[in-house]
Amino acid sequence: MTAKTADGKEVYNTERHYHTQATDCRTNKMLYGAQVKTQYIRDTALQPFETKDESFEIFLPAGVRTVDVTVSLRYEINKPANFIEIAKVTRKVSLD
Secondary structure, eight states: OEEEOTTSOEEEEOOOOOOEEEEOSSSSOOBOOTTTOOEEEEEOSOOTTOOOOOOOOOOOOTTOOEEEEEEEEEEEESEEEEEEEEEEEEEEEEOO
């Protein structure tokens, strides 16, 4: 998610990752590669047909009352640079 002022200056940028978390049962270290997972310990993935509410607090610089907020839902394949964009929404948000 990014927030930009009317002149294009980025004032906020964040990412949220949703995936299962697993371990190899020998250590407490979190593992993300399917080739080494032997036990799932927590599921933070997005589930089908379930809605998920998220909250973001954006602290705007002095004098800024309106920003363009863009939210993008992506499916990453192997690495962050390789992804499929599923949905992208842009809205103008104003404090007025």
